[in-house]
Amino acid sequence: MAQHGTHPGGRVLIIAGSDSGGGAGIQADIKTVTALQGFATTAITALTAQNTLGVFGVHPIPVSFVVQQIELVLDDIGAEAVKTGMLGDPALIEAIADTLAQHAPDVPVVVDPVMMAKGGHPLLDPSAEQALKTTLVPRATVLTPNVPEAEVLSGRTIASLDDMQAAGETLLALGPHAVLMKGGHLPGETVTDLLVTAEGIARFSAPRVDTTATHGTGCTLASALACGLAQGHPLPDAIARARAYVRRAMETAPGFGSGHGPMNHGHTVAPFQE
Template sequence: MSIFKALTIAGSDSGGGAGIQADLKTFQELEVFGMTALTAITAQNTTGVHGVYPLSPETLGKQIEAVAEDLRPDAIKTGMLWSAEMIEVIAEKIAAYDLENVIVDPVMIAKGGASLLNDEAVEKLTRRLLPLAYAVTPNIPEAEVLTGRSLKTMDDRKKAAQDLCEMGVRYSIIKGGHQPENEKVTDLLFDGETFIEISNPYIETKNTHGTGCTFAAALTAQTAKGNGIHEAFQVAEAFVHEAVAHSLDIGAGHGPTNHFAFKKSFKGSLRV
């Protein structure tokens, strides 16, 4: 039996809804062996981020080296990267070990509003990391920061998706959760030539903590297994929709999504 492996380079969420915890849960549900390189430890729960404690760039680099030298990943996801120095280390290790299938989730702001990426780091991400990326998965506010565009319409999103590919990314996905229209949420994929839209019914719930991490992790898992971008996009969409539709109403704030809802809903009917 083939063992597919995925590495998440991200922060730890002590509440378990986002960050490496969400990534590992998603990898496991999609039958991919998950590995980690921590960028920071956060004191976090459903009400917000109450502390961020970054690790050193050297510590981050050593983690990536250890995984790359012995357990070479089939795909990599990046999440909360915190600083320009960390992004530089990640870019250097990707190049040094010729690592492929890097999916960048440009985490900038936590659900509760806390900033998770400073301005210098944003510039470093666009200049150093995006040119190495297989795919990038910003939400609308993140895409606005990365491209400098105001995204109000689907045409705006399409132009931004093209901008991201012009930065060197092979595929760009702009998630539409911040702008539901006609009771639907539409995510947009640009594959360098054509635009693909997938819409799901809008679900009225406050329990959406970790949706961005989970989407990118599902995309990473499917990519690690050799699925093309269109198939991976379809599974990631379905995985997150089910996770939100059957979200877990725990905690006093933005509750987590349900990472084990996907398998229960599809029971093997969708190729994963």
């Protein structure tokens, strides 16, 4: 008989690409969920050859094998939340949406619409943008675009918080339960994220961290958010903890590499008090 120890819970299935540099993608996702006392499982969508200076190669995983990873994990281990990251092409996006609908119809999904690496390398085929909008975004519990991603998905130019809110409302109309508009690309000493839902707008603001350790911030925030949802916490609380985790990870970054460096995923954020 298998031995079962105690675990705080929060099984998160992460469907995303691998980052050989360890700062973003699957590697960042696993570290984040583990640091927040969840349990990470994965379906890897692509292998990348990258470091802090950029992405130098991408090797997509066959769609059927990505689906097999998802099905085997969900049918045996299960998940309280799913997080998607780098997805690649329309066929893969459609297959993921179909597989989740069949095997995890009621599981919260955090969709991080990864389109471009920090150094500018495209990670989503332009032909896949429509598939993302019509198949996966409507399935999202939370959509977490940064400003450039939100501009592409909404068709709007974003230069202010008012623009962010308008774009967020446009994206909300695509069908997700909530949209977390990340404001890090806007100028200013304060970074403000907007949570856009049918009930209204919530603001999350903090002073900007002056650092080059920004690689993987989007992946990390989305995984931290998914972990909070998997552990049963309300969306605003899960966002607040995720933001605190990312902020501390930036502040205590190890300083590796000569480009956009990795954060310190290994720090511990105080878990929610029971």
